Amino acid sequence: MTQPRWLDQTEMAAWRAFLTTSHLLERRIEEQLKATAGLTHPQYEILVRLAAAPGRRLRMTELAEGVVASKSALTYQVGRLEEAGLVERTTCPDDDRGVLAVLTPAGAELLEKVAPGHLEIVREYLIDRLSREELRAMTSAMRKTEAALRSG
């Protein structure tokens, strides 16, 4: 029977600002990617993760955890990217259950073309507006929450 602990004014302001801003920024990014490259944000993030992975390939499950998507959502999006020739599927040599998503040269090329415009948005609306101190504090805060959510 713990007492409900409401958020005080400062805490609530922080939470509402975070919630609203993350949605607004998501919307802006989606708009930019769709206009520039015909990609959704989840699709772009898949390409980014693959590009950064050794051999430009990742197991579906790892990829899903990386981009924070459900297994079925990832299956769907990798299917779209495969149709577009940006990603290929290979069966995992070590584990016949597994599937490796592999970035194709065309995928890598598209990513290189699109990334600058995407990062420009991230800069324009978020990074460039923050002081070094705010940047540091935000990273620290986000990592604490991420760690807590990943472990649960």
Place this chain on the structure above:
Amino acid sequence: MTQPRWLDQTEMAAWRAFLTTSHLLERRIEEQLKATAGLTHPQYEILVRLAAAPGRRLRMTELAEGVVASKSALTYQVGRLEEAGLVERTTCPDDDRGVLAVLTPAGAELLEKVAPGHLEIVREYLIDRLSREELRAMTSAMRKTEAALRSG
């Protein structure tokens, strides 16, 4: 022909932490609300906004801006909430085009019942893990971005 400005390591870490954490937290909140009240997060946010509004009512457009949803998504969700008896629709007295979404007593009651559990999650994973300084910095950062996105 501006040179592409990549993010340095610190900046990229901040962005990735923000992106990942906002998705993880969203997922956790969705899970909690669905299990506790059968509500989606967007639906919960609609109830919150209405509860805080004068007369517990808001124009559809204002509501859509408040919760950061598209017009059609709001139409859909208000429809669900109306079916559940948590919200009612009234034509706006001032403007025959307008529709007022009004929180019903049942909606207010459900919100009071659900809010503590929801806020407990927000505390557990975000607010309570942040120092006062981090909280302040995050609010400041989010507000700058929000202002920039709202004005554009």
Place this chain on the structure above:
DNA sequence: CGATGGTTGTTCAGATTTGAACGGCAACTC
């Protein structure tokens, strides 16, 4: 008043997400 342009909310088709159920394979035990 009548015309024009902008706003409001809904509708619709198509795209995407969700979560449960499933078949196939791996790992471990006895």
Place this chain on the structure above:
DNA sequence: GAGTTGCCGTTCAAATCTGAACAACCATCG
């Protein structure tokens, strides 16, 4: 090595979101 348990990715139906098109209404101006 047969049995059991669990993981892997996909499939499916249902729910939700998106963006364009639309009808109804407001506001302004001549």
